[in-house]
Amino acid sequence: MTQTHLGTPGEDKPRTGTRRDPTDSNALTAMSNPLRMRILGILRVEGIQTVGSISTRIHEAPGSVSYHLSRLSRAGLVEKIHHHDGDMRKSWWKVTRHATLLPAARRPDDPGAPHEATDPFRRSAALSYEQAYERYLDAIPRLSADWVEAGTSDNAVLRLTPDETNRMIRDLTEVIHRWSAVADAHVPDDPRTRQVAVILQAFAWIP
Structure with a gap:
């Protein structure tokens, strides 16, 4: 899934x-x-x-x-x-x-x-x-x-196998989860913070 x-x-x-x-x-x-x-x-x-x-x-x-x-x-x-x-x-x-x-x-x-x-x-x-x-x-x-x-806003096109792509996605997802814990530690009204959108996409590049 x-x-x-x-x-x-x-x-x-x-x-x-x-x-x-x-x-x-x-x-x-x-x-x-x-x-x-x-x-x-x-x-x-x-x-x-x-x-x-x-x-x-x-x-x-x-x-x-x-x-x-x-x-x-x-x-x-x-x-x-x-x-x-x-x-x-x-x-x-x-x-x-x-x-x-x-x-x-x-x-x-x-x-x-x-x-x-x-x-x-x-x-x-x-x-x-x-x-x-x-x-x-x-x-x-x-x-x-x-x-x-x-x-x-960044992008890269990498030559990888399907298994390597899935491993990279797992690595990136772990980074997001780690920073999610940092976000959860902030009090809701902390004036130094605001909602930050993180959009992770990885797919076969079609030129």
Whole structure:
């Protein structure tokens, strides 16, 4: 199994008991939309949110946000909850799982190939990553110099065997996990920190 994350878990992530089930076709189909993927990412990164707060973040009408949340809810990816503030005018939502687990990619003619919902999901995820980077580029004029200098966009094309590629991916994943522990040690409101997106992709290069 390859594991694809759509966001770093937010404060509401339980340290134990988080659902890690392989993602079914209904969930993948629901996520195969860049806007729904972005809404899901906000809930995973920022934790529990209202329709209004999501609407403000992504500049979409509350009705549109509610519609996409209902689609994600029917797929079992998010759920509506009662919040302690007691304001019945607000609709609060949280994620039900903090990671998307996908079967390894295979050729479509392979008898063991994953179901047909996987390809649209991967394509939507690729578009979502591109849009996230474009939002970062748009925000550069508003970022402090140290945060601009802290960003990177790099690539390399390496000649490797499939086994070597998998070993490299495991090594890189271990690095991300190590820095995840550093991130978890920060208090949520530490003014020196902000959410940092790390997108790891490795695939056969097609010129």
